[in-house]
Amino acid sequence: MLLYDNTLSGNCYKVRLLFAQLGLDYDRREVDVFDRSDRPEVLGELNPALRVPTLVLDDGSALAESNAILFYFSEGTALLPEDRLERARVLQWLFFEQYSHEPYIAVARFWAHAGITAPAAERQAKLRGGTAALKAMEGHLAQRVFLVGQRYTIADIALYAYTHVAPEGGFELVPYPAVGAWLERVRQQPSHVTMTG
Amino acid sequence: MLLYDNTLSGNCYKVRLLFAQLGLDYDRREVDVFDRSDRPEVLGELNPALRVPTLVLDDGSALAESNAILFYFSEGTALLPEDRLERARVLQWLFFEQYSHEPYIAVARFWAHAGITAPAAERQAKLRGGTAALKAMEGHLAQRVFLVGQRYTIADIALYAYTHVAPEGGFELVPYPAVGAWLERVRQQPSHVTMTG
Numbered sequence: 184m185l186l187y188d189n190t191l192s193g194n195c196y197k198v199r200l201l202f203a204q205l206g207l208d209y210d211r212r213e214v215d216v217f218d219r220s221d222r223p224e225v226l227g228e229l230n231p232a233l234r235v236p237t238l239v240l241d242d243g244s245a246l247a248e249s250n251a252i253l254f255y256f257s258e259g260t261a262l263l264p265e266d267r268l269e270r271a272r273v274l275q276w277l278f279f280e281q282y283s284h285e286p287y288i289a290v291a292r293f294w295a296h297a298g299i300t301a302p303a304a305e306r307q308a309k310l311r312g313g314t315a316a317l318k319a320m321e322g323h324l325a326q327r328v329f330l331v332g333q334r335y336t337i338a339d340i341a342l343y344a345y346t347h348v349a350p351e352g353g354f355e356l357v358p359y360p361a362v363g364a365w366l367e368r369v370r371q372q373p374s375h376v377t378m379t380g
Numbered sequence: 381m382l383l384y385d386n387t388l389s390g391n392c393y394k395v396r397l398l399f400a401q402l403g404l405d406y407d408r409r410e411v412d413v414f415d416r417s418d419r420p421e422v423l424g425e426l427n428p429a430l431r432v433p434t435l436v437l438d439d440g441s442a443l444a445e446s447n448a449i450l451f452y453f454s455e456g457t458a459l460l461p462e463d464r465l466e467r468a469r470v471l472q473w474l475f476f477e478q479y480s481h482e483p484y485i486a487v488a489r490f491w492a493h494a495g496i497t498a499p500a501a502e503r504q505a506k507l508r509g510g511t512a513a514l515k516a517m518e519g520h521l522a523q524r525v526f527l528v529g530q531r532y533t534i535a536d537i538a539l540y541a542y543t544h545v546a547p548e549g550g551f552e553l554v555p556y557p558a559v560g561a562w563l564e565r566v567r568q569q570p571s572h573v574t575m576t577g
Contacts, residue, residue: 251475267455275448279429
């Protein structure tokens with residue numbers, strides 16, 4: 184398999200972390216996240232959304248969207264519940280991540296890495312949205328060990344990716360002790376790899 | 381089942397359309413999308429993201445995120461492929477919808493309905509993002525009858541919801557003839573219901 188990847192991207196890191204934990208081999212090709220001008224040429228035939236990660240499977244066909252890739256490869260493993268309702272709750276958290284978490288916490292971090300100073304109103308909107316996401320996680324994790332079904336699943340992988348680097352975008356995690364304890368539990372899972380390793 | 385619902389919301393409409401096509405009965409409770417001040421009280425115990433749709437199942441537990449609800453109820457029906465890779469491609473389009481489509485096309489429409497005049501830069505950003513989403517759909521549908529596997533699935537339900545009302549947010553659909561033909565095919569499916577019906 185060939186992963187169109189980026190080292191800085193939490194969305195790509197999700198896939199690398201899952202593949203490490205499942206022991207899957209793949210090649211990787213780094214795609215620029217700052218200069219996106221070559222995206223139509225590089226990804227146009229593979230992914231209509233022109234995003235990374237995009238994965239080329241062994242049969243030559245492509246699969247995209249980080250959380251769809253997580254779901255595909257975790258089916259039939261301990262990282263995705265067999266119970267239909269628990270599987271749907273995993274998906275609930277995956278959609279939460281892409282709609283209510285990533286657009287705030289990942290984008291604020293991207294701005295910091297890219298040296299972008301957004302207008303004050305936009306920065307405030309990112310801060311509000313990201314804080315709401317972290318509060319939602321804190322409330323949920325206060326009573327739980329992992330996000331779904333009291334065990335480590337791809338929901339934890341998906342939310343870990345950008346939450347653990349949220350401070351890089353200006354989100355302090357100290358006010359969220361249940362999130363902090365959960366991050367540590369995720370890090371303690373067998374075969375965990377870091378974003379840069 | 382009890383659906384926390386809103387008549388104007390495309391995300392809620394997805395669930396109503398699926399339930400109509402599966403012949404599922406449910407009660408509904410309208411939740412305001414303009415004044416969201418009662419959300420913590422109404423939805424706080426049910427959905428950390430405080431969004432609609434939120435569904436209370438017969439056992440009293442809750443399931444949220446429109447596309448997670450679609451997946452849960454379509455498993456084992458003709459609306460979700462049995463093939464694992466095709467199922468993942470359905471998910472790819474569901475995540476595309478929530479990340480690359482809804483935040484532009486649905487929000488521009490919401491602004492129009494709410495009488496909000498956003499700053500010019502924000503309106504331009506919505507126009508750019510929504511146009512990119514429609515172009516991605518047009519390119520994909522130019523060679524296909526439905527989004528995944530040449531048959532009607534929940535991917536079509538999810539993308540139909542806000543695409544067919546995109547003009548309400550200022551997106552003309554005339555430049556996207558393959559999208560237009562696909563919208564008509566979706567409307568022709570058995571037991572189709574409209575957003576207001």
